[in-house]
Amino acid sequence: xxxxxxxxxxxxxxxxxxxxxxxxxxxxxxxxxxxxxxxxxxxxxxxxxxxxxxxxxxxxxxxxxxxxxxxxxxxxxxxxxxxxxxxxxxxxxxxxxxxxxxxxxxxxxxx
Amino acid sequence: xxxxxxxxxxxxxxxxxxxxxxxxxxxxxxxxxxxxxxxxxxxxxxxxxxxxxxxxxxxxxxxxxxxxxxxxxxxxxxxxxxxxxxxxxxxxxxxxxxxxxxxxxxxxxxxxxxx
Numbered sequence: 001x002x003x004x005x006x007x008x009x010x011x012x013x014x015x016x017x018x019x020x021x022x023x024x025x026x027x028x029x030x031x032x033x034x035x036x037x038x039x040x041x042x043x044x045x046x047x048x049x050x051x052x053x054x055x056x057x058x059x060x061x062x063x064x065x066x067x068x069x070x071x072x073x074x075x076x077x078x079x080x081x082x083x084x085x086x087x088x089x090x091x092x093x094x095x096x097x098x099x100x101x102x103x104x105x106x107x108x109x110x111x
Numbered sequence: 112x113x114x115x116x117x118x119x120x121x122x123x124x125x126x127x128x129x130x131x132x133x134x135x136x137x138x139x140x141x142x143x144x145x146x147x148x149x150x151x152x153x154x155x156x157x158x159x160x161x162x163x164x165x166x167x168x169x170x171x172x173x174x175x176x177x178x179x180x181x182x183x184x185x186x187x188x189x190x191x192x193x194x195x196x197x198x199x200x201x202x203x204x205x206x207x208x209x210x211x212x213x214x215x216x217x218x219x220x221x222x223x224x225x226x
Contacts, residue, residue, distance in 0.1 A: 004154075031212070040120065042201065042218035043155075090154055094212055099145050102154035 002027045006091050006103035012111045013078065013085060021076045021106045023091035030095060032074040036060060037088040037105075046089075049074055078108065086110050113138045113204045117217035125225050130189040132220050134176075134202035137183065143205035144185040145214065146176055150198045158200075161185065172196070197224045 004025045013019045025032065031050050035043040045058030049068040063082025068074055074093075078085045088107050092100040118133040136142055143162050147155040159170025166178040176187045185202060199221045203214040 006154075033213075035216075040218065043216040045213070048213065088152075092155075099147075099157045099160050100155070100214060102147075102156070104154045105152065107152065 004091055004093055004101055004103035006089075006106050008106060009104070011106055011108045013108060014111060016080045018077055018079050019108065021078070021089055021091075021108070023074045023076065023103060024072055025074075025091075025093045025101075025103075026072065027093055027095070027101060028071070029093035029101070030071070031093060032068070033092045033094075033100065034058075034064075034066065034074070034076045035090045035092065037090060043090065046076065113142065113206045113215050115202050115204050115215060115217040117200075117202050117220050119220055120218065121221045121223060123223040123225065124192045126194055127191050130174075130187070130192045130196065130222065132187040132200050132202075132222065134185045134187065134217060135183050136185060136202075136204045138204055143212075144176075144178060145203040145205070146170065146174070146185075146187050147201045147203065147216075148172075148198050149201065149219075155201060158187070192222075192224050194224050194226070197222055 007022045033048040034046040044060050046064050047066040049055040065077045090105050091103040094100045114137045116135045145160045146158040148158050149155045158174050159168045161168045161178045169175045174189045199219045201219045202217045206213045
């Protein structure tokens, strides 16, 4: 079945450490997105990509970086510059007007 | 700029009662509107969407929503709540930019269902 796979499901980061969250899709979608979810704040857009080798900052890009070297993959790196990284991270993709397909999320915790 | 307001961060109903989750949008162009459901520690699942045509939209799990342009609303309803409906629900509006869709989400409404 087609879908989006996020890994790992749980991730722990030490202070000053960079970590990378994986997002892979086999839906052949052009556009991919990363959202951050915090309690009571809904979903906030971090980065998005319309095509391979191109990506744009969203509303809260500071402290994050992405790459889009393959259509299927859109990894997110949470850098040490992100001072409050504890959150639930969601990856999504879409192909036009049909709404997004979401992955099952990665919960990142600072220890 | 397009935006979405969900009234009520929490809604409580009894099993078998009507479910009504409110969503109002702001958009300078005809909107595409969506409702998503999220169960704990999971991603979001599309419940239903309005693009064009019929203003009453039916979705999965017995949910439906009506697009009312005059009220700028897209409220989600279900005639009879089940325990399994307990989850968080997000309304979203689509922002189109040169054929590229970006969704703007509301802050969510948590539905609590009691026996």
